[in-house]
Amino acid sequence: MAGKKYIYLFSEGRADMKQLLGGKGANLAEMTNIGLPVPPGITITCEACNEYIRLGRQFPEGLEEELKARLKDLEALNAKKLGDPKDPLLVSVRSGAPVSMPGMMDTILNLGLNDESVKGLAANTNDERFALDCYRRFIQMFGDVVLGIDHDKFEAILEKHKERLGVKFDNELTPAALQEVIAEYKDLVRKEVGRDFPQDPQEQLRMAVRAVFDSWDNPRAIVYRKINKIPDDLGTAVNIQTMVFGNMGPTSGTGVAFTRNPATGEKGIYGEYLINAQGEDVVAGIRTPKPIAELKKEMPDTYRQFEEICALLEKHYRDMQDIEFTIERGKLYILQTRVGKRTAAAAVKIAVDMVEEGLISQEEAILRVDPDQVVQLLHRRVDPEAKVQVIAKGLPASPGAASGKVVFDADEAERKGLDGEKVILVRNETTPDDIHGIVQAQGVLTARGGMTSHAAVVARGMGKPAVVGCGDLKIDVGGKRFFVGSLEVKEGDVISIDGATGNVMLGEVPLVEPQLSGEFQTLLQWADGVRRLKVRANADTPEDARRAREFGAEGIGLARTEHMFMGADRLPVVQQMILAKNKEEREAALAKLLPMQQGDFYEILKVMEGLPVTIRLLDPPLHEFLPSAEELLVEITRLEATGQNPEELEAKRDLLREVRAREEFNPMLGHRGCRLGVTYPEVYAMQARAIFRAVAQLKKEGINVLPEVEIPLVIHVNELRRLRQLVNEVADEVKKETGVDFDYKVGTMIELPRACATADEIAEEAEFFSFGTNDLTQTTFGFSRDDAEAKFLPQYLEEKILKENPFMVLDRQGVGKFMRMAVELGRKTRPELEVGICGEHGGEASSVEFCHLIGLNYVSCSPFRVPVARLAAAQAVIKEKKDKEASYSTE
Ligand code: ADP
Ligand code: MG
Ligand code: MG
Numbered sequence: 001m002a003g004k005k006y007i008y009l010f011s012e013g014r015a016d017m018k019q020l021l022g023g024k025g026a027n028l029a030e031m032t033n034i035g036l037p038v039p040p041g042i043t044i045t046c047e048a049c050n051e052y053i054r055l056g057r058q059f060p061e062g063l064e065e066e067l068k069a070r071l072k073d074l075e076a077l078n079a080k081k082l083g084d085p086k087d088p089l090l091v092s093v094r095s096g097a098p099v100s101m102p103g104m105m106d107t108i109l110n111l112g113l114n115d116e117s118v119k120g121l122a123a124n125t126n127d128e129r130f131a132l133d134c135y136r137r138f139i140q141m142f143g144d145v146v147l148g149i150d151h152d153k154f155e156a157i158l159e160k161h162k163e164r165l166g167v168k169f170d171n172e173l174t175p176a177a178l179q180e181v182i183a184e185y186k187d188l189v190r191k192e193v194g195r196d197f198p199q200d201p202q203e204q205l206r207m208a209v210r211a212v213f214d215s216w217d218n219p220r221a222i223v224y225r226k227i228n229k230i231p232d233d234l235g236t237a238v239n240i241q242t243m244v245f246g247n248m249g250p251t252s253g254t255g256v257a258f259t260r261n262p263a264t265g266e267k268g269i270y271g272e273y274l275i276n277a278q279g280e281d282v283v284a285g286i287r288t289p290k291p292i293a294e295l296k297k298e299m300p301d302t303y304r305q306f307e308e309i310c311a312l313l314e315k316h317y318r319d320m321q322d323i324e325f326t327i328e329r330g331k332l333y334i335l336q337t338r339v340g341k342r343t344a345a346a347a348v349k350i351a352v353d354m355v356e357e358g359l360i361s362q363e364e365a366i367l368r369v370d371p372d373q374v375v376q377l378l379h380r381r382v383d384p385e386a387k388v389q390v391i392a393k394g395l396p397a398s399p400g401a402a403s404g405k406v407v408f409d410a411d412e413a414e415r416k417g418l419d420g421e422k423v424i425l426v427r428n429e430t431t432p433d434d435i436h437g438i439v440q441a442q443g444v445l446t447a448r449g450g451m452t453s454h455a456a457v458v459a460r461g462m463g464k465p466a467v468v469g470c471g472d473l474k475i476d477v478g479g480k481r482f483f484v485g486s487l488e489v490k491e492g493d494v495i496s497i498d499g500a501t502g503n504v505m506l507g508e509v510p511l512v513e514p515q516l517s518g519e520f521q522t523l524l525q526w527a528d529g530v531r532r533l534k535v536r537a538n539a540d541t542p543e544d545a546r547r548a549r550e551f552g553a554e555g556i557g558l559a560r561t562e563h564m565f566m567g568a569d570r571l572p573v574v575q576q577m578i579l580a581k582n583k584e585e586r587e588a589a590l591a592k593l594l595p596m597q598q599g600d601f602y603e604i605l606k607v608m609e610g611l612p613v614t615i616r617l618l619d620p621p622l623h624e625f626l627p628s629a630e631e632l633l634v635e636i637t638r639l640e641a642t643g644q645n646p647e648e649l650e651a652k653r654d655l656l657r658e659v660r661a662r663e664e665f666n667p668m669l670g671h672r673g674c675r676l677g678v679t680y681p682e683v684y685a686m687q688a689r690a691i692f693r694a695v696a697q698l699k700k701e702g703i704n705v706l707p708e709v710e711i712p713l714v715i716h717v718n719e720l721r722r723l724r725q726l727v728n729e730v731a732d733e734v735k736k737e738t739g740v741d742f743d744y745k746v747g748t749m750i751e752l753p754r755a756c757a758t759a760d761e762i763a764e765e766a767e768f769f770s771f772g773t774n775d776l777t778q779t780t781f782g783f784s785r786d787d788a789e790a791k792f793l794p795q796y797l798e799e800k801i802l803k804e805n806p807f808m809v810l811d812r813q814g815v816g817k818f819m820r821m822a823v824e825l826g827r828k829t830r831p832e833l834e835v836g837i838c839g840e841h842g843g844e845a846s847s848v849e850f851c852h853l854i855g856l857n858y859v860s861c862s863p864f865r866v867p868v869a870r871l872a873a874a875q876a877v878i879k880e881k882k883d884k885e886a887s888y889s890t891e
Contacts, residue, residue: 005066085120088112091112105214111142265519391504394469402496410430414439426475466499537551557861614708636656678719751771759823766833773847789807
């Protein structure tokens with residue numbers, strides 16, 4: 001195709017041409033056009049790169065001619081010629097894809113130098129050292145990135161000469177020494193690639209352009225694209241830019257700067273520079289750079305000009321910028337600008353400050369902050385400045401960081417914890433028997449188990465850090481120690497865990513407290529003014545409920561009652577209830593549990609005064625409250641061996657029989673949820689009674705409470721009809737017995753496909769729906785989450801069979817379709833039906849957006865994620881509005 005334009009002068013481009021010119025090229029063009037001091041240059045488009053790859057690594061037709069022509073333009077702009085032995089034009093060749101990609105080819109500087117033109121450069125600048133320095137850098141960079149010669153081989157030669165002359169830095173080498181370095185570099189090239197270093201600048205340029213194109217498909221780049229989900233067909237642009245020199249002596253230098261502090265968001269230029277240096281010297285750590293504030297003293301005029309440019313760029317791009325600059329004999333040049341990366345704390349501060357400065361609107365500020373990133377701000381975390389020694393990595397099961405002494409059993413954890421010691425409970429996996437230990441520990445570390453293992457779920461529920469499934473850990477429980485490879489860690493040794501990254505670290509690490517900074521509160525208030533979804537929290541304890549309120553929760557969307565069965569005082573009674581031989585025995589046990597449960601509900605409802613609280617009746621299979629068969633077998637064997645205590649032995653044998661009788665082939669699909677309510681109505685009746693008595697008590701105290709009783713795992717309206725009637729009867733009894741009248745709702749969790757498909761019928765009996773999207777995902781996919789995540793899901797994601805883990809990001813096409821159906825059918829029967837979501841998805845941004853789009857009333861998530869959901873819910877509204885506007889304007 002003749003006449004296709006593959007090359008643009010900087011003056012022909014714009015910032016919005018990133019797709020064609022790459023990010024770097026588009027921004028260089030934009031800066032050129034707003035009059036900033038950018039050395040002139042040209043950009044070969046990403047399209048040319050794609051063509052090159054499509055043609056099997058060949059320049060598309062016409063590209064070489066076009067390059068020659070545009071090069072003439074560039075030469076004219078500079079009044080210099082590439083390869084001119086007297087006054088050579090030198091250029092840099094820089095890659096630049098549409099999205100920033102660290103894996104791409106490194107930049108080549110000083111291209112155009114050869115044995116002749118280096119003399120011209122020396123004569124012209126009257127600086128031989130400088131010219132030779134440029135040449136040796138060029139051979140080194142070209143040799144490394146284009147010819148593929150190991151960088152270290154060049155460094156070794158350089159080092160040798162520095163040592164010989166007894167100097168520390170390369171800018172101290174004499175011209176004579178540099179001559180020798182160059183000669184040795186050229187020998188090295190000849191030896192390594194079997195040809196002389198190319199002397200023809202046109203050839204140098206062609207080879208460099210080709211190398212940039214090729215680097216699009218180098219393994220580093222491919223891996224980076226995969227991890228960051230960047231499409232493979234974007235291609236990269238090539239920028240060929242007139243060189244400016246920071247290595248021309250004491251009034252020259254190079255540096256990088258942010259327009260605001262990228263760690264804190266503080267306003268003011270933040271960066272570093274080096275005098276008499278070139279390119280990446282600042283970041284390469286060859287000399288220690290100086291903070292930018294020094295430049296103010298060293299070159300006040302240049303600094304002032306830089307300040308003005310920073311302000312101008314921020315205003316122009318309306319965001320914090322990351323800028324590269326070079327000073328050549330006192331004259332400032334800008335070589336790159338891009339939106340600066342920043343921490344969550346900085347993102348929040350910058351967004352809010354920029355609204356106050358009139359740079360952006362509140363809605364833009366809301367969109368500027370990544371909800372997944374602010375999770376960082378809501379937990380205690382490892383001080384990012386700290387040096388830590390990571391010894392192992394597990395799954396990041398529950399965010400937050402903690403340090404403490406290693407303990408291997410729950411009793412010990414409890415004992416030490418109550419004594420005020422900080423401990424980390426380390427187990428192969430945890431069971432309900434460990435709860436008392438987890439309560440007293442700073443965090444939990446397990447060798448086995450997935451993101452929904454007991455330890456993970458319990459720790460998340462308690463807001464405690466947890467790292468699970470840390471396979472590198474070899475625990476020797478008897479020896480009270482664990483190993484990571486040959487490293488031994490004993491009971492009492494201090495470790496730290498970071499549940500946000502999965503890192504396990506040796507020793508105590510400095511932690512920083514979570515902060516809802518003033519700016520963050522402001523941003524969230526703006527978000528509250530925009531969002532339509534309400535945000536509730538999942539909370540099982542009064543402490544969680546309190547924290548949830550602090551973070552802005554507008555109710556509790558899920559209070560699970562099973563955790564209330566697990567404390568050391570409760571579990572034996574719960575076991576009596578389960579093992580009861582008849583109804584009387586069971587009711588006796590339930591009678592003991594009733595006041596305890598009533599106390600639990602009283603506390604939570606009280607904390608949540610004035611706000612709705614959804615309480616789910618018992619859900620897990622009962623055998624979860626019993627010891628495991630293996631454990632019992634071990635004890636039985638032990639008792640048999642000692643021959644003592646025959647009564648205890650008999651009791652254990654009985655218990656084992658009971659445990660065996662309750663074993664299920666697939667507990668996830670077994671005797672659980674409302675199936676328990678159907679088979680043991682007295683259990684649900686007890687729970688309902690505990691709820692309503694607490695309600696009556698609070699009403700008497702003048703406290704307004706809004707209880708919602710939730711029946712889990714319903715598949716048929718008949719289940720709900722029966723259980724709702726049971727709940728209603730208990731409510732009537734309590735009203736009569738207490739003489740207090742109160743309101744409540746009865747509804748259901750929607751977590752099975754059949755419930756979605758028959759939601760119109762179910763809505764006849766349900767006053768609210770709440771999607772339990774973990775089970776709904778498991779049953780829609782036919783995956784058990786733990787098995788999937790441990791065994792095959794990683795490969796599914798790797799090979800892109802699935803784009804996302806459906807347990808983390810709601811599957812809109814499958815699970816989402818069921819949800820949409822359930823909402824529509826449910827509201828057909830009962831237009832005022834209140835619908836929410838209480839799965840983990842309720843705190844994940846993309847899932848929150850989907851909930852907004854299908855018209856839910858609220859999302860409910862862990863207390864720590866409430867701010868995330870508030871922000872995400874507001875973003876959903878703004879994005880929906882934008883999409884609508886875009887679709888009108890294209891009509
Ligand atoms: P990266 O994408 O890795 O940042 P760059 O293309 O920005 O690579 O360049 C690497 C270094 O070389 C930067 O310090 C940049 O400022 C410098 N540099 C690039 N082009 C020129 C030039 N024409 N003159 C002087 N320095 C340059
Ligand atoms: Mg680089
Ligand atoms: Mg750069």
